[in-house]
Amino acid sequence: MRRVLSLLAAALLTLGVGFSANARPLNVEGTFTTEIGSDLPPLNNTLGGVATVNSSAGAIPSHLQALRMQGSRGGGQTSAMVAITDPLLQGNGIASIRINSDLGTGTFNPISGGAASTTVLTKNVLPVRGLSKVCLLSTQCTNFLPLQLTQHVATSMAKGVGIGGLLTIGGGTNPIRISIEAAPWTIKTATRIDQLTTPMTPMGVKVFVNIQKSGFAHDPSSTTTNTAQPSGVVQLISPMQIVTNLTSGSSEKLSLFATMKLHFIPEPGMLLLLGSGVAGLVLMGRRRLRR
Numbered sequence: 473m474r475r476v477l478s479l480l481a482a483a484l485l486t487l488g489v490g491f492s493a494n495a496r497p498l499n500v501e502g503t504f505t506t507e508i509g510s511d512l513p514p515l516n517n518t519l520g521g522v523a524t525v526n527s528s529a530g531a532i533p534s535h536l537q538a539l540r541m542q543g544s545r546g547g548g549q550t551s552a553m554v555a556i557t558d559p560l561l562q563g564n565g566i567a568s569i570r571i572n573s574d575l576g577t578g579t580f581n582p583i584s585g586g587a588a589s590t591t592v593l594t595k596n597v598l599p600v601r602g603l604s605k606v607c608l609l610s611t612q613c614t615n616f617l618p619l620q621l622t623q624h625v626a627t628s629m630a631k632g633v634g635i636g637g638l639l640t641i642g643g644g645t646n647p648i649r650i651s652i653e654a655a656p657w658t659i660k661t662a663t664r665i666d667q668l669t670t671p672m673t674p675m676g677v678k679v680f681v682n683i684q685k686s687g688f689a690h691d692p693s694s695t696t697t698n699t700a701q702p703s704g705v706v707q708l709i710s711p712m713q714i715v716t717n718l719t720s721g722s723s724e725k726l727s728l729f730a731t732m733k734l735h736f737i738p739e740p741g742m743l744l745l746l747g748s749g750v751a752g753l754v755l756m757g758r759r760r761l762r763r
Contacts, residue, residue, distance in 0.1 A: 497524050498532075498702070500541075502734040506552070506571060508714070509726040510666050510683060515552035515571055523734065525700040533701030536689050538581035539734075541598055555611055564648055564718045568611040573602030573621055575732070578634070580708065583659055585689040585696025596656040600633040600710075600730060606641055606650065617642045617650075633730055634710050649717040652728065655710055659687035662711035664727035683727040685709045704736045 500523045506515040524540040525532070553570045556562055578598025584591035599622045607613035619641045622632035631637025636656050643649040655662075661684055668679040689696060692703035699706065714726035 497522050497528070498700075498736045499523075499738070500734045501737055502732065504573075504575065505729075505731040505733075507685075507727075507729045507731070508554075508569065509728075510668065510681065511558055512554055512556075512569075515554055515569075517552060519575065519732070519734075521575075523736070525736075530700065533691070533698040533704075535697055536583050536585075536699035536704065536706065538579065538595075539583060539706060540577075540579045541575065541734075542577050553611070553613075560718065560724060565608045566606055566648070567609055568607040568613065570605040570607060570613055570616075571602065571621075573600050573604075573633075575599075576601055576622070576634075578657075580657060580659070583689050583699075583706070585699065592660070593656075593658060596658060597636075598634050598657055598732075599630065604641075606648070617646065617648065619652075633712070643717075647718075651715045651717075653713040653715075655712055657687075657708040657710050657732070659689065659706075659708055661686040662709060662729075664711050664713050664729070665725050666727040667725045680725065683729070685711065685729045685731065700736070702736050702738045705734065706736075707731065707733045 499520075501518070501520045504517050504519045508515075522542050524542070526534060526537050530538075551570075551572050553568055555568045556566050576599040579595045580593055580598070581595040582591055582593070601622045602620075604619040604621060605613055605616040606619070608615045608617065619639060620632070622630055622635065623637075623639065624630050625637075631654065632639065633652075633654050634657055636654050639652040639654055641648070641650040641652075663682050663684050666681050666683045668681060687707045687709050688705075689699045689707075690705045691698040691701065698704070708731075710730040710732075712728035712730070714728050716724045716726070718724065
């Protein structure tokens with residue numbers, strides 16, 4: 473049995489060395505969440521893909537300094553709908569909001585684990601591509617106001633969710649106009665303004681609250697060291713502000729946060745290899761015990 477345990481330890485060490493030597497691109501899985509105001513339920517979806525941490529030559533495990541997401545590996549397709557129950561929005565004919573999106577490719581650097589850190593990401597753009605629909609009159613969304621989440625301004629420029637810039641829905645001859653002040657991603661704490669609409673709110677009285685969201689980077693033990701390894705967790709937020717111009721009632725402000733929470737996971741092939749190796753060593757040990 474001692475020999476079996478020695479072989480098991482040697483096998484695990486070999487697998488560990490091999491994983492460290494080839495794991496700069498780490499698989500990721502997680503969630504992509506859109507939160508519109510404080511009165512609407514969040515739009516949630518799962519995401520998956522691959523990330524390169526601390527460049528292709530970075531050590532694993534290590535403190536996370538840079539993170540590059542590759543949208544080409546399926547970075548978070550989202551399709552979600554939320555029905556509108558707010559009387560003011562319903563009075564303007566807004567029945568629901570639908571979002572169909574996927575994450576692009578982007579780099580985040582430098583990353584610091586603390587949400588209150590003064591570190592500002594100098595590389596902080598990852599576009600959210602797709603279409604958002606403000607559905608009018610019916611949740612079936614046969615009639616809607618469209619919003620491209622990423623919009624090209626010029627040949628080498630773009631604006632949108634996860635990038636920054638001003639996005640506009642409606643306007644012109646349409647009585648509904650919604651403006652979104654988009655923003656790039658951050659790992660810091662951000663605050664946006666939200667206007668409360670409740671049955672107890674007096675007519676004509678505006679009640680505003682501050683909504684806060686935070687990013688972070690944690691290793692498997694929830695500390696800020698050695699995040700760049702399997703079971704490390706990173707959360708990035710894109711804080712935005714919505715300003716509406718509605719014909720039924722006064723203008724309304726809504727907070728808007730896109731949140732990307734990523735978990736680093738081992739390669740599936742490595743897990744299979746590890747499981748097969750352990751199973752083989754267990755069988756070997758049983759045979760020796762029978763002798």
